[in-house]
Amino acid sequence: MAQSVPLILKVLASSIKTAARAGKIVKDVMDKGELGIVHKNTTLPTFMNYFFRLIGASKNDVQTEADRSAQRCIITSLSRQFPNITIIGEEGTLDEAEIPSDWIVTDFDECVLKSTCPPKFIDTKPEDIVVWVDPLDGTSEYTEGLLDHVTVLIGIAVGGKSVGGVIHQPYYDYHTNRNGPGKTYWGLVGLGVGGFTPGKAPSDKFIITTSRSHRDEMVNRALNALNPDEIISVGGAGHKVVVLLEGRAHAYVYASRGCKKWDTCAPEGVLEAAGGLLTDIHGKHYDYSKNASFPDAQGIFATVQGVNHKDLISKLPEEVHKAFPY
Numbered sequence: 001m002a003q004s005v006p007l008i009l010k011v012l013a014s015s016i017k018t019a020a021r022a023g024k025i026v027k028d029v030m031d032k033g034e035l036g037i038v039h040k041n042t043t044l045p046t047f048m049n050y051f052f053r054l055i056g057a058s059k060n061d062v063q064t065e066a067d068r069s070a071q072r073c074i075i076t077s078l079s080r081q082f083p084n085i086t087i088i089g090e091e092g093t094l095d096e097a098e099i100p101s102d103w104i105v106t107d108f109d110e111c112v113l114k115s116t117c118p119p120k121f122i123d124t125k126p127e128d129i130v131v132w133v134d135p136l137d138g139t140s141e142y143t144e145g146l147l148d149h150v151t152v153l154i155g156i157a158v159g160g161k162s163v164g165g166v167i168h169q170p171y172y173d174y175h176t177n178r179n180g181p182g183k184t185y186w187g188l189v190g191l192g193v194g195g196f197t198p199g200k201a202p203s204d205k206f207i208i209t210t211s212r213s214h215r216d217e218m219v220n221r222a223l224n225a226l227n228p229d230e231i232i233s234v235g236g237a238g239h240k241v242v243v244l245l246e247g248r249a250h251a252y253v254y255a256s257r258g259c260k261k262w263d264t265c266a267p268e269g270v271l272e273a274a275g276g277l278l279t280d281i282h283g284k285h286y287d288y289s290k291n292a293s294f295p296d297a298q299g300i301f302a303t304v305q306g307v308n309h310k311d312l313i314s315k316l317p318e319e320v321h322k323a324f325p326y
């Protein structure tokens with residue numbers, strides 16, 4: 001590989017290949033039928049579980065062998081290629097298990113390597129980059145067999161701002177092609193998107209995608225205020241943004257603290273590379289610096305290109321805004 005390829009393109013090109021490898025691991029675990037499910041919070045005293053639920057931390061409390069193995073694949077592969085960038089994974093620091101050598105990805109997406117780097121990223125240094133990894137977004141759906149809700153997320157932040165990433169859907173089209181390669185949606189702001197052709201949402205109705213399993217009063221109040229013609233309830237932040245990228249909905253609205261930075265970094269970067277926006281429910285971008293706190297504590301509000309993000313946010317009732325202070 002030419003030495004002159006800017007670091008950001010190398011990180012993206014490597015993440016594309018790595019996400020697909022991790023997706024294969026996720027499928028292999030499922031095929032073996034030994035999911036190795038653990039409930040991350042069950043070792044805690046009851047009041048701690050209650051506390052986690054209060055702060056909305058219970059969403060990601062299921063972990064399987066697939067989460068652990070896919071994260072090992074991604075973090076080992078990227079950190080060997082890029083020892084000086086920061087990588088933060090949902091599963092925290094896993095013990096240093098021996099991993100099979102074929103989990104270590106060393107190749108790059110050639111198309112990205114050959115792209116013209118957006119000028120603002122030509123000099124991006126390793127210390128400017130933070131990669132946020134959710135090795136398996138939609139773990140509950142995975143254990144319930146809703147396989148197309150599952151995604152592998154690798155988000156790339158530069159200077160604390162999500163600027164790109166990869167959403168890999170290992171079970172894309174699994175009803176017709178269970179052993180297919182899945183689908184990879186990637187993007188970099190200023191360069192554009194790849195792996196898919198962005199769809200255009202219908203112009204004669206307004207469709208919102210939101211959580212499948214986490215609906216409380218605030219989530220519903222926000223949805224009611226926006227008065228959609230249709231609501232698509234699916235699991236996973238990655239999958240919801242796929243719904244937007246494919247033109248099946250106009251907005252993704254979630255007035256809840258249930259998501260974390262690794263859930264939204266990649267979806268935000270890819271969606272914004274496609275001309276959309278992903279912010280909190282007040283319209284502000286999250287901070288993805290390495291010192292940033294994990295929860296998306298002000299909810300999620302995402303729109304596709306052509307929808308006025310600010311206008312739509314202004315339709316949320318005051319009490320919804322007030323429920324998510326900084």
Ligand SMILES: *[C@@H]1O[C@H](CO)[C@@H](O)[C@H](O)[C@H]1NC(C)=O
Pocket residue numbers: 082083084126
């Ligand atoms: C990482 O940083 C160290 C210390 O600054 C430096 O010696 C090394 O060359 C860097 N590695 C890469 C691959 O940039």
Ligand SMILES: *[C@@H]1O[C@H](CO)[C@@H](O)[C@H](O)[C@H]1NC(C)=O
Pocket residue numbers: 287289291292293
């Ligand atoms: C993280 O560090 C950056 C730069 O030092 C700072 O601007 C930002 O406010 C910090 N964020 C948090 C959440 O501490």
